[in-house]
Amino acid sequence: MSSGKCPNCGASTLTIPYGGSSQREVVVSCTYCNSRFSVNNPYYQPPVQEVRHTYNTTNYINYGPDRPRGWRYARDREHKFAKIAGYVIAILMIPFVLGIWIGYFLMAEPYPVFLPIGFTGFMLLFYLLASASDRELKRRKREGISY
Numbered sequence: 001m002s003s004g005k006c007p008n009c010g011a012s013t014l015t016i017p018y019g020g021s022s023q024r025e026v027v028v029s030c031t032y033c034n035s036r037f038s039v040n041n042p043y044y045q046p047p048v049q050e051v052r053h054t055y056n057t058t059n060y061i062n063y064g065p066d067r068p069r070g071w072r073y074a075r076d077r078e079h080k081f082a083k084i085a086g087y088v089i090a091i092l093m094i095p096f097v098l099g100i101w102i103g104y105f106l107m108a109e110p111y112p113v114f115l116p117i118g119f120t121g122f123m124l125l126f127y128l129l130a131s132a133s134d135r136e137l138k139r140r141k142r143e144g145i146s147y
């Protein structure tokens, strides 16, 4: 218990109730004039501030054996392999795809059109996979991430 003076009527018999240590202010009512007001809690203890340290480091994320699976978490060397292999296969397919299209237009009785379209699609698929890994590797390099 702690006592104080009423700011309204000046009575000095004001009693400040114990409001615990977590409340900054306590509500007091004067027994003489019945006015209610809040005063600083003399027992208030401010919470200990959490100290945060920020370190500027390379964001090396090591997920260990439980690392999430999927394209965005594939290892750098996997993306490098996908990039190189995808580009090489796509480039090697160019003369074959061109040949199958030329054959399709030159032959009197050509094979079904889904063959040249299908192989063109395969070539584009390898190219797109390679360029996606290429972009992902560039993004990681830009953001300083390494898997």
Ligand SMILES: [Zn+2]
Residues within 6 Å of the ligand: 006, 007, 008, 009, 010, 011, 030, 031, 032, 033, 034, 035
């Ligand atoms: Zn009063």
